[in-house]
Amino acid sequence: MAVTASDKPMVRFDGVQKSYDGETLVVKDLNLDIAEGEFVTMLGPSGSGKTTCLMMLAGFEPATHGEIFLNGTPINNVAPHKRGIGMVFQNYALFPHMTVSENLAFPLSVRGMSKAEQAEKVKRTLEMVELPQFGDRRPAQLSGGQQQRVAVARALVFEPDLILMDEPLGALDKQLREQMQYEIKHIHENLGVTVVYVTHDQSEALTMSDRIAVFEDGVIQQISTPDDLYEKPQNSFVAHFIGENNRLLGEVVETSDDGNCKVKIEGGHVVSAAAVNVSAVGERTMMSLRPERVEINPDEGSVPNVLEGTIKELIYLGDHIRTRLEVAGHDDFIVKLPNTYGHKSLEEGSTAMVGWHTEDCRALDVN
Amino acid sequence: MSDTTASPGQITASDGMSLKAKLAKATRRSKIKALLMVAPLGIFVLISFLVPIAMMLTRSVYDPVVSETFINAGPLLARWDGKGLPSEPVWEAFAKDLKIGKKNKTIGRAATRINFDLPGSRSVFTKTARKIKRVKTGPYKEAMLKIDKRWSNPELWMTIKRKLSPITAGFYLNAIDMKYTGTGEIVSQPDQRQIYIMLFKRTLWLSFLVTVFTIILGYPVSYLLATLPMRYSNLLMIMVLLPFWTSLLVRTTSWIALLQKQGVINDLAVWLHIISDENRLQMMFNSTGTLIAMTHILLPFMILPLYSVMKTIPPSYMRAARSLGADQFTAYIRVYLPQTLPGIGAGSILVFILAIGYYITPALVGGQDGQLISNIIAYHMQKSLNWGLAAALSSILLAGVLALYWLYNKLVGIDNMSLG
Ligand SMILES: Nc1ncnc2c1ncn2[C@@H]1O[C@H](COP(=O)(O)OP(=O)(O)O)[C@@H](O)[C@H]1O
Numbered sequence: 078m079a080v081t082a083s084d085k086p087m088v089r090f091d092g093v094q095k096s097y098d099g100e101t102l103v104v105k106d107l108n109l110d111i112a113e114g115e116f117v118t119m120l121g122p123s124g125s126g127k128t129t130c131l132m133m134l135a136g137f138e139p140a141t142h143g144e145i146f147l148n149g150t151p152i153n154n155v156a157p158h159k160r161g162i163g164m165v166f167q168n169y170a171l172f173p174h175m176t177v178s179e180n181l182a183f184p185l186s187v188r189g190m191s192k193a194e195q196a197e198k199v200k201r202t203l204e205m206v207e208l209p210q211f212g213d214r215r216p217a218q219l220s221g222g223q224q225q226r227v228a229v230a231r232a233l234v235f236e237p238d239l240i241l242m243d244e245p246l247g248a249l250d251k252q253l254r255e256q257m258q259y260e261i262k263h264i265h266e267n268l269g270v271t272v273v274y275v276t277h278d279q280s281e282a283l284t285m286s287d288r289i290a291v292f293e294d295g296v297i298q299q300i301s302t303p304d305d306l307y308e309k310p311q312n313s314f315v316a317h318f319i320g321e322n323n324r325l326l327g328e329v330v331e332t333s334d335d336g337n338c339k340v341k342i343e344g345g346h347v348v349s350a351a352a353v354n355v356s357a358v359g360e361r362t363m364m365s366l367r368p369e370r371v372e373i374n375p376d377e378g379s380v381p382n383v384l385e386g387t388i389k390e391l392i393y394l395g396d397h398i399r400t401r402l403e404v405a406g407h408d409d410f411i412v413k414l415p416n417t418y419g420h421k422s423l424e425e426g427s428t429a430m431v432g433w434h435t436e437d438c439r440a441l442d443v444n
Numbered sequence: 445m446s447d448t449t450a451s452p453g454q455i456t457a458s459d460g461m462s463l464k465a466k467l468a469k470a471t472r473r474s475k476i477k478a479l480l481m482v483a484p485l486g487i488f489v490l491i492s493f494l495v496p497i498a499m500m501l502t503r504s505v506y507d508p509v510v511s512e513t514f515i516n517a518g519p520l521l522a523r524w525d526g527k528g529l530p531s532e533p534v535w536e537a538f539a540k541d542l543k544i545g546k547k548n549k550t551i552g553r554a555a556t557r558i559n560f561d562l563p564g565s566r567s568v569f570t571k572t573a574r575k576i577k578r579v580k581t582g583p584y585k586e587a588m589l590k591i592d593k594r595w596s597n598p599e600l601w602m603t604i605k606r607k608l609s610p611i612t613a614g615f616y617l618n619a620i621d622m623k624y625t626g627t628g629e630i631v632s633q634p635d636q637r638q639i640y641i642m643l644f645k646r647t648l649w650l651s652f653l654v655t656v657f658t659i660i661l662g663y664p665v666s667y668l669l670a671t672l673p674m675r676y677s678n679l680l681m682i683m684v685l686l687p688f689w690t691s692l693l694v695r696t697t698s699w700i701a702l703l704q705k706q707g708v709i710n711d712l713a714v715w716l717h718i719i720s721d722e723n724r725l726q727m728m729f730n731s732t733g734t735l736i737a738m739t740h741i742l743l744p745f746m747i748l749p750l751y752s753v754m755k756t757i758p759p760s761y762m763r764a765a766r767s768l769g770a771d772q773f774t775a776y777i778r779v780y781l782p783q784t785l786p787g788i789g790a791g792s793i794l795v796f797i798l799a800i801g802y803y804i805t806p807a808l809v810g811g812q813d814g815q816l817i818s819n820i821i822a823y824h825m826q827k828s829l830n831w832g833l834a835a836a837l838s839s840i841l842l843a844g845v846l847a848l849y850w851l852y853n854k855l856v857g858i859d860n861m862s863l864g
C-alpha cells in the first residue's frame with residue numbers, strides 16, 4: 078500500500094482554510110495529499126476540525142480559502158451530488174421511511190439505473206456486508222451494528238472511488254467496534270477504494286490506517302504511518318495524544334551533530350535524548366519516553382541513561398505490571414514491566430534504577 | 445385473604461404469600477393511585493364534554509314538547525285510524541289541551557314544532573287557543589271549525605299525530621334538506637328552503653381550502669423555523685406565536701380594517717392607481733374574507749406540528765441524499781418530504797377539524813355567503829330556538845369529524861401523528 082502520496086494524488090487539499098463565523102479559523106492552512114487506494118485517517122480530539130474537513134471534501138461546506146482537488150480537478154464549485162463521493166455518516170443517516178433495499182437502491186435510482194440492475198447490485202452489496210436477508214426491513218428494525226453495515230453498503234453500492242467515513246463506529250460497543258474495524262479494513266483492501274476516515278479513537282486509527290493525520294485546533298500536527306506516529310512523534314501534542322508517555326521537563330545543555338542532545342532535568346541530572354524539536358542550547362524541552370521502553374534496574378552499562386527512582390505503586394495487570402515511580406521530581410513516571418518468567422520482584426517504597434536508550438527518549442517542544 | 449397461602453408448586457415470597465398474590469396486591473395499590481390522580485380530570489371531562497354531547501345526541505332525535513302539550517288528546521289521537529277527521533272525543537280532549545296550553549303558555553312551543561313540518565300552521569293553534577276558552581260546551585268539532593277552517597285539513601291532523609311520538613327523525617331530515625309531508629312521506633324541501641346541504645358543502649370546501657393554504661404558507665415557515673440558527677428561529681417563532689397571544693376578536697377585526705372596501709389595502713391600491721376608486725375590491729363580508737381570516741388564524745396549528753416533526757429530522761439525511769447523487773430537488777421530494785408527512789397529517793387534521801367548527805370569524809367577516817354550518821347552528825340555538833335541528837346539524841358535524849379521524853387512522857395511524 079502506498080505510504081506517501083504519489084505524483085497524482087486522488088485528493089489534494091491545497092492551503093485550505095475554513096471559518097464558520099468569519100472570526101476564528103476552524104481549519105488553518107490544510108495541505109494534504111491522498112493517493113488512490115489509500116486509507117487515510119484524520120485523528121484528533123473533538124472540535125479539532127476533522128468533520129469540517131470531511132464536509133468540505135464532500136461539498137457540504139465551502140472552503141473559505143484554498144482549493145480542493147479531486148483527481149486533479151478543482152471541486153470547490155462542484156455540487157455535492159456531482160462529486161461521486163460515498164459517505165458514511167456518524168449516525169448512519171439511513172432514510173427511516175425506506176427499507177434497507179430502498180436505501181441501497183436510492184443512489185442507483187437517482188442515477189437512472191434500471192430496476193433489474195438496481196436489484197442485482199443491491200443484492201450483491203448486501204451479501205458483501207453479510208446482510209442478504211435484511212433487505213425488506215426498515216432501519217429502525219436493525220441493531221446498531223447492522224445499521225452500520227447498511228450505511229457502509231449504501232456508500233459503496235454506486236461504486237465510488239472515494240469513501241468518507243465520519244466516526245462511523247462511534248455508536249457501537251467495544252467488541253462490535255473492533256469487529257467492524259476489521260471488516261471495513263477488509264472491504265477497503267478487497268475493493269481498492271480510497272478511504273478518508275475520521276475518528277477520535279487512536280487505537281482505531283492505528284489499527285486501520287495506511288497513514289494518519291493528527292489534527293489539533295485546525296492544524297495537522299503530524300502525518301505518518303501508524304508505527305512512525307507512535308514511535309517517532311514529531312511534537313509533544315502527538316506524543317501525548319497517541320499512546321502513553323512519560324514526560325520529563327528540562328533544559329538543553331549540549332547539542333551534537335549525531336542528532337542527539339543533552340538535557341539537564343530537575344535535580345541536576347543530565348540525560349541524553351534524540352533532538353527532535355530542539356535546536357539550541359538553553360532551550361526548554363519536554364522529553365517523551367514510552368513506558369514500555371524503560372527498563373527497571375538495567376544491567377550495568379547496558380543503557381546510557383540511568384536515574385534513581387522511588388517505587389510509589391505497583392498495579393498487577395496480568396500481562397504486565399504497571400509501575401509508578403517518582404523520578405527526578407515527577408511522581409507519575411510509569412514503567413510497564415513485562416510479566417516474564419522470574420521477573421524482578423519489586424516492593425512499593427523501595428528504590429529502583431530506571432534506564433533507557435537515548436533514541437527512545439525524544440526531546441520535543443514544550444507546550 | 446384466603447388464597448394468600450401458597451399451594452404446592454406455586455412460587456412463594458419469603459413470607460409464604462404466593463408471588464402472584466403479592467404482585468397483584470402491589471399493582472392494585474398503584475392502579476388505585478393512578479385512578480385517583482386522573483379522577484378530577486375524568487369527572488371534569490364527563491360533566492363538561494361527554495354529558496353535553498350525549499344530551500345533544502338525545503335532543504337531535506327526541507322531542508317531547510308536542511306529546512306533553514296534548515296530554516289528553518294524545519292517547520285518543522294515537523288510536524285514530526287516519527281516515528277523514530277524528531271523532532268528537534278527540535276534538536273535546538284537544539280543546540281541553542288547548543285551554544291548558546294557553547294558560548301554561550306552552551301552546552306556542554308546540555305550535556312551533558308542528559309548524560316546522562307544516563309551515564303556516566302555527567296560527568291555527570295560537571288563534572284557536574285564544575278563542576277556545578269562550579266555548580264551554582260541545583260539540584267542540586263545530587266550535588273549532590268555526591274558529592279556524594283549517595282544522596278540517598286531514599294533513600294537519602296527520603302531522604299532529606306524527607309529532608305526538610317523542611322520537612323523531614324529523615330533525616335529521618331537516619338537516620339534510622328533507623322533510624315529512626303531512627301524510628308522512630319523506631320528500632326534499634322546496635328549492636328555496638334547501639340550505640343545509642349547501643352549507644355543509646361550503647363548510648367542507650372552505651375548510652379544505654384553508655387546510656391547503658395553511659400547508660402552502662406554513663411548510664416553508666416551519667422549515668425555516670427548524671433549520672435557521674437559534675437566534676433567528678426564536679424570533680420567527682415569536683412571530684408565529686404572536687397571533688396566539690392576541691385575542692381572536694382583535695385579529696378578526698384587524699382583518700376587517702385591512703380588507704374592507706374602505707380599508708387599508710383598498711386605500712393603498714387606489715392610491716397606487718392599481719384600481720380606481722369605483723372598483724374597490726370586495727374582499728370582506730364574503731367567503732374570500734372568511735378564507736383569508738381563517739387561514740391566518742389557523743396557520744399556527746399547521747406550523748407547530750410541522751415544526752415539531754421537522755425539528756427531529758437531522759440535516760444529515762439531506763446531506764446523505766446529496767452525497768448519494770440526488771440533486772437538491774430530488775433529495776427534498778424523496779427524502780425530506782416523506783418524513784414530514786406525519787406533521788402534514790397532524791396539522792391538516794387539526795386545521796380541518798377546527799375549520800369546520802369555526803364560528804366567530806365567519807360570523808364577523810363572512811357576510812352572507814361566507815357563513816358556515818356552525819353559524820346556522822348558532823342561529824338555531826339562539827334565534828329560532830330549534831334546538832333539535834341545531835343538535836342534528838351538530839351531530840352530523842361530529843360524525844363527520846369522527847369519520848375523518850377514522851380515515852386518518854386507517855391511512856397514517858394515529859400513533860404516527862405528531863403534535864409536538
Ligand atoms: N456548522 C457549524 N457552524 C459553526 N461552527 C461550527 C459548525 N460546525 C463545526 N463548527 C465548529 O468548528 C469546530 C470544529 O468542528 P468539527 O469539524 O465538527 O470538529 P471535529 O469533527 O473534529 O470534532 C468546532 O469548534 C465547532 O464548534
Ligand SMILES: [Mg+2]
Nearest residue numbers: 124127128129
Ligand atoms: Mg466530528
